[in-house]
Amino acid sequence: MINRADWTRSGDISRGRWRSNGVWTGRCPAGLTPVLAPQERACLAGVARGGTSKQIARRLGLSMHTVNAYLSSARRKLKASSRSEAVAMALSAGLIDG
Incomplete structure (x- = not known):
């Protein structure tokens, strides 16, 4: 829901x-x-570029745990079952650039 x-x-x-x-x-x-919060979109964009949580964290100046929390929150809001599904949904909704 x-x-x-x-x-x-x-x-x-x-x-x-x-x-x-x-x-x-x-x-x-x-x-x-x-x-989606700007941080959630930034983390999803990092995943779309093929980055790992560690790489995304380093680029954004966050901890890996924080990146994973943002990605989990975005997945929950999008009702996605995986990171890749969340990225696909965000791209199709125009929430992140492809």
């Missing part, structure tokens, strides 16, 4: 609807874009 606070409207919803409690039960509803 996706909480309404994790999404921002970017157009009309063509399929599905929000429940009265403000939760969407589908994946990436049409017309909505997940809200």
Whole structure:
């Protein structure tokens, strides 16, 4: 389930609807874009370039643990089951550059 606070409207919803409690039960509803923190996007972009957590951490000046936490958070928000799926979803949604 996706909480309404994790999404921002970017157009009309063509399929599905929000429940009265403000939760969407589908994946990436049409017309909505997940809200990712800049750090989450930077870490996903690092994965898209083929970087390891250690390499991404070094480049961003973060710890490897922090990079993994950002990637886990992004995966959760995107409802992705892996890093590569999260990158693919972020690329298709225009959240990161390809």
